[in-house]
Structure formats: C-alpha cells, structure tokens
Amino acid sequence: METKQFIFSPLEAREREREWRIVRRSVDARQRDIRVLLTVLTDDHGQPLDKDAPIPLYEPPMFQEVHNAAHSVPIIGAGPAGLFAALTLLEHGIKPIVYERGKDVSARKRDITRLQRGEGLNQESNYCFGEGGAGTFSDGKLFSRSKKRGDMQRIMELFHYFGAPDTVLYETHAHIGSDSLPAIVKAMRECILSHGGEIHFDTYIDRWDNTTPTLLCIGHSAHDTYRILHKAGVAMEPKGCAMGVRVEHPQALINRLFYHLDRQPLKEQQALVNALGNAAYSLVTQVDGRGVYSFCMCPGGHIVPAPSSERSTVVNGMSTHSRSSAYANSGIVVEQHPTGSALQALEWQEQLETEAWLQAHPDGHNTLIATAPAQRLKDFVEGKTSTDLPPCSYLPGIIPSRLDQWLPQEIGPYLRQGFIDFDKKHRGFLTNDAVIVGVESRSSSPVRIVRDRVTMQSLTRPNLYPAGEGAGYAGGITSSALDGRNAALQICSRVQHNS
Ligand SMILES: Cc1cc2nc3c(=O)[nH]c(=O)nc-3n(C[C@H](O)[C@H](O)[C@H](O)COP(=O)(O)OP(=O)(O)OC[C@H]3O[C@@H](n4cnc5c(N)ncnc54)[C@H](O)[C@@H]3O)c2cc1C
Structure with a gap:
C-alpha cells in the first residue's frame, strides 16, 4: 500500500482526519503559521483511502491457552514492562504468573483518592505501586525517543487492541x-487470566528461585526491593538521571506562547486551540555542561503526589484524555551523575524527597496530608519569598517555601538559569503567575541492574531478567513495555531451544 504526505492548516487537517486513513500525524508549531503534516494511505491512483477502507489496521495478536502449559514464568511487577512481558509469554504458549505488591486498578484508585484528600499514604497502593504500574494514572503519553520504531509500533498496536x-x-x-x-x-x-495466566495482587516478592527464569519488572520506586537485590548479590551500578521540580502555568498562557496566539487573528484563536487541543511544550537548554529540560509535560493536567514511602514528598503530572483542566504542568529537571555506589545514589534521591517533605511539614505534624513545597516562578529565579501562591492543580495543597535556598547546588542554580534561558526563547514563560512545586525526583532511575546486552540476564544471577524502567534500560511507558516484551522474547527463545 502506498502513502502520501499532505501539509494542512490545523483546521483543514482536522477535517481530513475524519475522512482519510492516516498513518502518521505531526504538528509543527515552531512558527506562527502552524502546520499539520499528515501521512495517509492511498490507492493505486494516489487517492487517499477512506478512514473505513476494509484494510486491517494491523495483525491482531494471537494469545494461546496456557491453562496446562508445559512452562510457566514468574514476573515480579505488573507495570508496563511486566504486563507486556506477560502478554508476550501468552503469545508463545508460556504461562505468565505475575506478582504485584499493589492492588488492582479499582482498589488502587480508592487509595489514591484517600491520598489526595489528606487521609494518608498506602505504601503499597499509590501512584507508583499497583496494577498497571506507575503509568496507570498518568497522562499516558505513548512515545519514546527510542529509534526502534518497528517494535514500538507493535506496542502501540497492542495498546490499541486493548x-x-x-x-x-x-x-x-x-x-x-x-x-x-x-x-x-x-x-x-x-486477557491474561482468561487464557490461563495468573496475577496475584497484594503480593510483595522478596525472594525468588534462582533456578527458574524470572522476569524482574519492579519499576524505579521499589527502593526496598533494590536493597534486597543488592544483598542477594545482584550487580547494580549508579546511572545518570534527572531531578528538579514541576512548574505549572495557566494553560491559557501556555497556549498563547506556544501557539503564538498574539499573532493570530482574534476570531481564529479559539478555533486553533480547539483544532489542536491545549498546547504542550518541550524545552531544553545547557547550563554549565548539564542538560536542563522539560519532562512529561501535561497540558490541561494536574500535579499529583507520587511518593511511595512515608515522610517523603514527590510530585509528578497527569491529564485526562481531554486534557481540559485550566493548568499546564511539566517537570523541569537537571541532569545528575550520581557517584559512589548504587545504594548511595538511592540515598541521595531519598534525602531530597525527605527534605521536600520537611519543608512542606515544618512542624512535623499533619503527616497524613501530602502538602508540597512551592514558590512562585519569578520569585524562585530572583531569590525572593513568595508571600502567597497562585491557584494550583495540586489537590493536597501547596505551601510557600524557599526552594531557591534549599534545593541542592546540583539542582537549584541550574534550574534558575534554565528558566531564564527558556524565557529568552518564549517571552512570558518566566512569570509569577506560574508556580514551581517540589520535588520531581523520579523522572528516571538513578541505578541500573547490570545485565548482559544480548541475553538480558543479570550478570551475577543468570536466571534473573531485569527489565523496564527499574532495571535502568528504559524510561516511560512505551520503552518499558518494549523492554519487558524483549526480555520475555529472550525467555521464549530459550524455552523453545531447550524443548
Ligand atoms: C504520575 C505519573 C505520570 C507518568 N506519566 C507518564 C506518561 O505520561 N508517559 C510515560 O511514558 N511515562 C509516564 N510515567 C512514567 C511511567 O509510568 C514509567 O516509566 C513506567 O510505568 C515504567 O514501567 P515499569 O513496568 O518498568 O515499572 P512500573 O510502572 O514502576 O511498575 C513496576 C511495578 O512493580 C511492582 N513492584 C515493585 N517491587 C515489587 C516487589 N518486590 N514485589 C511485587 N511487585 C513489585 C510495583 O508495585 C509496580 O506496580 C509516569 C509516572 C508517574 C508516577
């Protein structure tokens, strides 16, 4: 089947999307004249095919019945890596047995509501732990910087299938x-259960059978499990990561800056936002040799409390599908290069999260409430106290704090210059209508579980297959899912080879 590319205005593109079979869509909003690039399927005469043309979107997966399968494989963790590993095993006739410390999505939702309401953190069921892993209550951005598009497309197809x-x-x-x-x-x-796989919730795994191939898909928040692995002699090393804060602006301001609304005719401004959805941004600069960049930007979203242990403050972001809240938030993070041991890297991260908690709970009371420390953006850059704070989407509440004074030297000054640089490119970004909320400390794992490049097995525990974000080889939903799938494929080919 042939494809053809078209460039349209946002409004025209929206019309064409309703009619044609699109295979790729991207938006170029760098210039005032915003363009949408559509790649469409065409017939033999170069004519775009109808959206409903009777051509399958992709080959559907074939899951096998594994109730009585000859082989089963334990999977620790039911995040994207663990779930896609389980689905891959099912496709190959191997029974997945998934162990997840947290609860199923419905019970987990209730625990998250309790946390948002100030009724305390459930350390096993929260924004990080539970069915679906860290990405379940997120913006659900499905893209990755990985170049392996072929495989990545299969991950997208499976998401679509479900x-x-x-x-x-x-x-x-x-x-x-x-x-x-x-x-x-x-x-x-x-799907996993109906085909004969198993999923065990509320099941924390602290030991495993060294003689059985086991998928380790624990994510990067399970510090307790990292420590158990370390004790068991599983080789780990510190790795580069990024930490910082979440910044939140009124969405209307972000639309104005990033869709150049001041330069669009007044009567077309709202139509443009309707056609494109609320604006997102992606910012990056270099400050004294360190990258400072936006991370997991959530247009029309909310800032959420994402700690997994007591006396710890961690924030992250999410949006509903419509991305329709009045706020735009994003992590703004600074590259970090932890030195020392893997455990020291974890401790460094924990210290930052504890400091943020202490700043938001100065009297040590109200431990149930997940308040977070915050400062107006311009005050942060100018080193001033924020006597009050603007409205913010963070439900547990923010309290004024001098982040400019207590953020570590490896983060604070770099962020400050980063915000100045961003404002040079997008005048108005640096404003006291925006607020920064601390801390965004879990954008990626500070440690890596060392594994063989080809077989994906731990270098020191050959039957252990560390995969996903916690292993330190992926970041984000899609790349973690792909890594889990690839690790499962390694086990499948080993099983097939031996039988
Ligand atoms: C609020 C929020 C928003 C996010 N938004 C996005 C986004 O929009 N796009 C994006 O790409 N990424 C996003 N991320 C990051 C993304 O969720 C992660 O990169 C991804 O989930 C990692 O997948 P994983 O399977 O490797 O690990 P995880 O998703 O962390 O899953 C690991 C699972 O293992 C379980 N586990 C850990 N230890 C044990 C044990 N000892 N025994 C049993 N179970 C255990 C945990 O409970 C957890 O469910 C977001 C994260 C958060 C917290």
Whole structure:
C-alpha cells in the first residue's frame, strides 16, 4: 500500500482526519503559521483511502491457552514492562504468573483518592505501586525517543487492541489519559487470566528461585526491593538521571506562547486551540555542561503526589484524555551523575524527597496530608519569598517555601538559569503567575541492574531478567513495555531451544 504526505492548516487537517486513513500525524508549531503534516494511505491512483477502507489496521495478536502449559514464568511487577512481558509469554504458549505488591486498578484508585484528600499514604497502593504500574494514572503519553520504531509500533498496536484510541497508531505524540488507562490495564488483566495466566495482587516478592527464569519488572520506586537485590548479590551500578521540580502555568498562557496566539487573528484563536487541543511544550537548554529540560509535560493536567514511602514528598503530572483542566504542568529537571555506589545514589534521591517533605511539614505534624513545597516562578529565579501562591492543580495543597535556598547546588542554580534561558526563547514563560512545586525526583532511575546486552540476564544471577524502567534500560511507558516484551522474547527463545 502506498502513502502520501499532505501539509494542512490545523483546521483543514482536522477535517481530513475524519475522512482519510492516516498513518502518521505531526504538528509543527515552531512558527506562527502552524502546520499539520499528515501521512495517509492511498490507492493505486494516489487517492487517499477512506478512514473505513476494509484494510486491517494491523495483525491482531494471537494469545494461546496456557491453562496446562508445559512452562510457566514468574514476573515480579505488573507495570508496563511486566504486563507486556506477560502478554508476550501468552503469545508463545508460556504461562505468565505475575506478582504485584499493589492492588488492582479499582482498589488502587480508592487509595489514591484517600491520598489526595489528606487521609494518608498506602505504601503499597499509590501512584507508583499497583496494577498497571506507575503509568496507570498518568497522562499516558505513548512515545519514546527510542529509534526502534518497528517494535514500538507493535506496542502501540497492542495498546490499541486493548482499547486505546486510534490516534495511538499514528499520532507522533499520542496520549491516552488517566481516565482511559485503567480500563486498558483491566482488559490486559482479563486477557491474561482468561487464557490461563495468573496475577496475584497484594503480593510483595522478596525472594525468588534462582533456578527458574524470572522476569524482574519492579519499576524505579521499589527502593526496598533494590536493597534486597543488592544483598542477594545482584550487580547494580549508579546511572545518570534527572531531578528538579514541576512548574505549572495557566494553560491559557501556555497556549498563547506556544501557539503564538498574539499573532493570530482574534476570531481564529479559539478555533486553533480547539483544532489542536491545549498546547504542550518541550524545552531544553545547557547550563554549565548539564542538560536542563522539560519532562512529561501535561497540558490541561494536574500535579499529583507520587511518593511511595512515608515522610517523603514527590510530585509528578497527569491529564485526562481531554486534557481540559485550566493548568499546564511539566517537570523541569537537571541532569545528575550520581557517584559512589548504587545504594548511595538511592540515598541521595531519598534525602531530597525527605527534605521536600520537611519543608512542606515544618512542624512535623499533619503527616497524613501530602502538602508540597512551592514558590512562585519569578520569585524562585530572583531569590525572593513568595508571600502567597497562585491557584494550583495540586489537590493536597501547596505551601510557600524557599526552594531557591534549599534545593541542592546540583539542582537549584541550574534550574534558575534554565528558566531564564527558556524565557529568552518564549517571552512570558518566566512569570509569577506560574508556580514551581517540589520535588520531581523520579523522572528516571538513578541505578541500573547490570545485565548482559544480548541475553538480558543479570550478570551475577543468570536466571534473573531485569527489565523496564527499574532495571535502568528504559524510561516511560512505551520503552518499558518494549523492554519487558524483549526480555520475555529472550525467555521464549530459550524455552523453545531447550524443548
Ligand atoms: C504520575 C505519573 C505520570 C507518568 N506519566 C507518564 C506518561 O505520561 N508517559 C510515560 O511514558 N511515562 C509516564 N510515567 C512514567 C511511567 O509510568 C514509567 O516509566 C513506567 O510505568 C515504567 O514501567 P515499569 O513496568 O518498568 O515499572 P512500573 O510502572 O514502576 O511498575 C513496576 C511495578 O512493580 C511492582 N513492584 C515493585 N517491587 C515489587 C516487589 N518486590 N514485589 C511485587 N511487585 C513489585 C510495583 O508495585 C509496580 O506496580 C509516569 C509516572 C508517574 C508516577
């Protein structure tokens, strides 16, 4: 089948999307004249095919019945890496047995609501732990910097198969939304169970059988499990990561800056936002040899509390599918190069999260409430106290704090210069209508579980297959899912070779 590229205005593109079979869509909003690039399937005469043309979108997966399978494989963790590993085993007739410390999505949702309401943190069921892993209640951005598009496309197809919208098949910056993700995760669970796989919730794994191939998909927040692995002699090393804060602006301001609305005719401004959705941004600069960049930007989203242990403050971001809140938030993080041992790298991260908690709980009371320390953005850059704070999407509440004074030297000054640089490119970004909230400390893992490049087995525990973000070889939903799938494929070929 042939494809053809078209460049349209946002409004025209929206019309064509309703009619044609799109295979790729990207938006170029760098100039005032915003353009949408559509790649479409065409017939033999170069004519775009109808959206409903009777051509399959992709080859559907073939899951096998594994109730009585000859082989089974334990999987520790039911995040994207663990779930996609389980689905891959199912495709190859191997029974997945998944162990997840947290609860199923519905019970987990209730624990998250309790945390947001100030009724305390459940250390096993929160934004990081539970069915679907860290990405379940997120913006659900499904893209990755990985170049392995072929394999990545299969991950998108599987998400679509389990209920994600058509856009995940062709949108360069596809997203699902925190309101749709739980149903997709539930559909994956039902598929695994109905074909004979097992999933055990509320099951914390602290030992495993060294003689059986085991997939270790624990994510990067399970510090306790990292420590157990370290004690058991599983080789780990510190790795580069990034830490900082979340910044939140009014979404209207971000739309104005990044869609150049001041230079668009007044009557067309709202139509443009309607056609494109609320604006996202991606910012990057270098400050004294360190990268400072935006991370996991959530247009029309919310800042959320994402700690997994007591007396610790961690923030992250999410949006629903419509991305329709009045706020735009993003992590702004600074490259870090932890030195020393892997455990020291974890401790460094924990110290930052504890400091943020102490700043937000100065009297040590109200430990149930997940308040977070915050400062107006311009005050942060100018080194001033924020006597009050602007409205913010963070439900547990923010309290004024001098982040400019207590953020470590490896973070604070770099962020400050980073914000100045961003404002030079996008005048108005640096404003006291924006607020920074601390701390964004879990954008990626500070440690790596060392594994063989080809077989993907731990170098010191050959039957252990560390995969996903916690292993230190992936970052984000799609690349973690792909890494879990690839590790499972390694086990499948080993099993097939031996039988
Ligand atoms: C609020 C939020 C928003 C995010 N938004 C996005 C986004 O929009 N796009 C994106 O690409 N990424 C996003 N991320 C990051 C993304 O969720 C992670 O990169 C991804 O989930 C990593 O997948 P994983 O399977 O490797 O690990 P995880 O998703 O962390 O899953 C690991 C699982 O293992 C379980 N586990 C850990 N230890 C044990 C044990 N000892 N025994 C049993 N179970 C255990 C945990 O409970 C967890 O469920 C977001 C993260 C958060 C917290």
